[in-house]
Amino acid sequence: MKLKDMEFKTILVDRNEEDKITTITLNRARKKNTLTVRLLKEIAEALSLLKNDRKTRVVVFQGAKLKDPPEGKLPAFSAGADLTSGLKGIDITSPQEMTSAFLEIHKCFDEIEDFPKVTIAAIDGYAAGGGCEFICCVDLRIATKRSIFASPELKLGAIPAGGGTQRLMRLIGMSRAKQMIFIGEYISAEKAYEFGLVNYLVDLSEFYQKTQELALTIAKGPTIHQKLTKAAMNLGIQAPLKVGLALERDALGLIVQTKDALEGLTAFMERREPKFKGK
CATH class of the missing domain: 3.90.226.10 (2-enoyl-CoA Hydratase; Chain A, domain 1)
Known part of the structure; x- marks a missing residue:
C-alpha cells in the first residue's frame, strides 16, 4: 500500500x-x-x-x-x-x-x-x-x-x-x-x-x-551516512563502549563504499558544496 x-x-x-x-x-x-x-x-x-x-x-x-x-x-x-x-x-x-x-x-x-x-x-x-x-x-x-x-x-x-x-x-x-x-x-x-x-x-x-x-x-546531507550513524549511536548507547566502537567500524566499512563518500571527499578537494544523492 x-x-x-x-x-x-x-x-x-x-x-x-x-x-x-x-x-x-x-x-x-x-x-x-x-x-x-x-x-x-x-x-x-x-x-x-x-x-x-x-x-x-x-x-x-x-x-x-x-x-x-x-x-x-x-x-x-x-x-x-x-x-x-x-x-x-x-x-x-x-x-x-x-x-x-x-x-x-x-x-x-x-x-x-x-x-x-x-x-x-x-x-x-x-x-x-x-x-x-x-x-x-x-x-x-x-x-x-x-x-x-x-x-x-x-x-x-x-x-x-x-x-x-x-x-x-x-x-x-x-x-x-x-x-x-x-x-x-x-x-x-x-x-x-x-x-x-x-x-x-x-x-x-x-x-x-x-x-x-x-x-x-x-x-541535503548523505542519507546513507545518516542512517548508519544513527543506528550506531542508538544501539551504541545501550552497549559497552567496545561494542559501540565495533558498530562504528562496521558503519564506516559500509559508508566508504558509497558514491556519497566519494562525492564528499571530491567536493572537499575541489572546495565546493557536496551534492549528495543518497547512493
Whole structure:
C-alpha cells in the first residue's frame, strides 16, 4: 500500500517532494494533541511507508493548532496521553491489561526511535507527559521560547511508562531526569534547553523558518551516512563502549563504499558544496 492510499484519522502527512521533507502533524488540536494508541499506530504505519520513500529524507513532527485559539492559551505539541478515551475499554486497575496496552505504546515509540531517517520534533507549546516521552524518541528537538515541558505522571498516581523512565535519563542525564519526574514541575523552554532536552530554542516569529532550515540542512546531507550513524549511536548507547566502537567500524566499512563518500571527499578537494544523492 502507498502512503497516498492511507486514510488517517488522527494525523496529517505532508510530503514536500522537492525539498524531500515530510511533515507529520498530530491532528487533535481540540484535545491538545493528546496521544491515543490509534494516533501512535497511525504514525507507525506512516513511518513504515516512508522508510523506503526516496522523496523523504527527513521527517518533522508537529502538533496541530486551533484556527481561533482562546486568548492567552498555549497550543500543544502534545499535552500527554488522552486519559478520557486513549485507554478506552482497558481496566486501568488490571496489571495484565495495562502492561499489555503500554507494550503497544512502547512498540509505536520504538518505531519512531528506530526510523532510519533523521527525525525532528518541532515544539510550540506544551510537551508534557506522553508528549515529553514522544520527543525523547526523535533525533532533534526545536522549540519556541514559550514552550513548556513536564513529566508529571507521579502527581497523577502513575509513572512515565511510555518510555519516560528510560529515554529521558539517557537524553538529559539521570539527575535531571529524576528532578523532572520526581518533582513533576512544568519547566520553561529555557530550562529544557539548559537540560539538553531541546537542541534549538527560537522566537515564535522565527519558528517555522528555523524548523524548515534545519530540516533542509539535514535533507541535503548523505542519507546513507545518516542512517548508519544513527543506528550506531542508538544501539551504541545501550552497549559497552567496545561494542559501540565495533558498530562504528562496521558503519564506516559500509559508508566508504558509497558514491556519497566519494562525492564528499571530491567536493572537499575541489572546495565546493557536496551534492549528495543518497547512493
